[in-house]
Amino acid sequence: MSIGAEEEIARAICTDKWDGIRLSPSLFKGANTSVSRLVLISLEDHWDLFRRHLEKPPERKLERIGQINVGRLQEIGRTYKDPVSITVEPDPVQWNPAHAIIPQNITRGLANKICDALTIHAQ
Amino acid sequence: MTTTIPVARQGVYRFSDDLSEDTIPFTVSAPNPGEIDRENLVLRKLGVRCWGRLYHFRNYYQHGWGDGHGRTLSPRALEIFYRFIEEAAFPQGINPSLFLTDEGHLELCWDSQFGGAVQVEFTPSGAEYFIERLGSEDTVPFTEISVLAKRVLA
Numbered sequence: 001m002s003i004g005a006e007e008e009i010a011r012a013i014c015t016d017k018w019d020g021i022r023l024s025p026s027l028f029k030g031a032n033t034s035v036s037r038l039v040l041i042s043l044e045d046h047w048d049l050f051r052r053h054l055e056k057p058p059e060r061k062l063e064r065i066g067q068i069n070v071g072r073l074q075e076i077g078r079t080y081k082d083p084v085s086i087t088v089e090p091d092p093v094q095w096n097p098a099h100a101i102i103p104q105n106i107t108r109g110l111a112n113k114i115c116d117a118l119t120i121h122a123q
Numbered sequence: 124m125t126t127t128i129p130v131a132r133q134g135v136y137r138f139s140d141d142l143s144e145d146t147i148p149f150t151v152s153a154p155n156p157g158e159i160d161r162e163n164l165v166l167r168k169l170g171v172r173c174w175g176r177l178y179h180f181r182n183y184y185q186h187g188w189g190d191g192h193g194r195t196l197s198p199r200a201l202e203i204f205y206r207f208i209e210e211a212a213f214p215q216g217i218n219p220s221l222f223l224t225d226e227g228h229l230e231l232c233w234d235s236q237f238g239g240a241v242q243v244e245f246t247p248s249g250a251e252y253f254i255e256r257l258g259s260e261d262t263v264p265f266t267e268i269s270v271l272a273k274r275v276l277a
Contacts, residue, residue, distance in 0.1 A: 014189065016223040019176060024222035025242060025253075026230055034190065054190055059183045081258070108242065108253045109260050 003088040003100060005071030009035040010043065012050040013064040013120070020063075023120070027066070028111040033102040035088060038067065040098035047123055053095045066118035073102075076117060080110050161205055168208045169231075173221040180223040194227035199247035203265050204229045207245065210272035241275050 003009070011034070017024040027033075036046060043065065050062045070088050077086035084104055093099045106114070165174045186195045208231075213219065219233035230244045239255030249264040252275055263271050 016180070016184070016189075016193075019172065019220045019222070021218070022220040022232055024220075024224075024230055024232070026222060026224040026228075026244065029224075030226075056188055056191075057183045057185065059179055060188060107260060108244075108251065109258070112240065112242075112253070112255065 001090075003037065003070055003090060005069075005074060007070045007088075008038040008067055009070060009073070009088060009100065010038055010046055011035050011066045011068075011118075012046075012054050012062055013066050014054060015059070015061050015063055018063040023064075023066075023115050023118075025108055025111040025115055028102075028106050028114045029108050031103060031105040033106065035100050035102060036096060037090070037098040037100055041096075043067070043121065049096060063122075065121045065123075066115075067121060068114065068118050072117060073114065076113050077104070077110065080113060082107070082110075084110060164205070164208060168211065168213055169219050169221065173219060173231075176221045176223075177229075180221075180229070184223060189225065193225050196223060196229070197227045197247045199265075200228045200245045203247075203250060203268055204231070204245040206265070206268045207231075207243065207250065207272050210269045211276055213276065243271070243275060 011027060013023065013027065017027045036049075038046070041049060046065060047062070050065070054060070055062060073088070074086050077084040084106070086102060086104055086106075088100050088102055091099050091101045162174065165177060180196050181201070184193065184195060187193060188195075213233070214236050217233045217236070219231055222230040222232070224230055224244065226246075228244050228246050230242065232240060232242045235241045235254070235256060237256055240253070241255070242253040244251045246262075249262060249266075250268060250271055251260075251262045252271060253260045254275060
């Protein structure tokens with residue numbers, strides 16, 4: 001069953017997608033984009049979780065965490081010039097029980113809109 | 124007179140297999156022809172930040188980087204990226220950003236002097252571009268990279 005519109009999701013933003021000035025739109029481009037559910041693991045704990053599992057190679061650092069509401073994400077998809085019905089599906093994995101995916105193929109233009117709507121957290 | 128060369132004694136200590144001389148390739152890495160020119164090209168056109176990031180993407184991001192699915196930088200995508208920046212005439216103060224996609228492609232982003240974002244993703248077969256001001260998004264084969272370099276900077 002898809003994740004409800006009231007939930008908040010997070011996406012790790014590492015060195016390859018953030019250069020201190022801009023955010024890469026490829027963060028949300030394509031299909032099966034990995035996200036994580038904040039209702040299951042707090043934002044604070046996500047910093048440790050992402051650092052432990054995503055900082056590979058060691059030169060790749062977790063720079064930011066992007067957060068967005070699922071309902072807001074779906075609204076962006078619905079109102080885009082080529083509308084996309086976006087869903088977020090639970091996909092727990094061993095290292096992250098809060099893992100979920102956005103299965104739809106997100107175009108570059110739509111990914112830009114999603115990136116613009118993210119709340120960016122720094123630590 | 125004959126000199127007998129002493130027979131090498133079996134050492135007390137031995138290297139483990141992975142450190143023994145037989146397994147270490149004694150090669151000297153020389154840059155490919157034209158490599159220094161290309162590094163200079165990246166420095167001149169995109170600046171030291173992009174140059175440093177490209178160095179990282181080329182040398183540290185091995186297959187499986189990130190969550191285990193990240194792909195190493197595609198040599199063909201890199202070649203097409205070089206061709207593009209050879210042709211591109213970036214206006215002063217553009218300050219582009221360079222990213223590595225999970226598929227091993229390079230992505231170059233900047234803000235157009237006419238407003239809005241411009242993005243080009245270099246793939247093994249060509250490039251995908253997005254011009255926010257025009258709302259245009261498309262792909263071109265590698266044979267049209269020169270044309271694309273002019274189009275996205277016009």
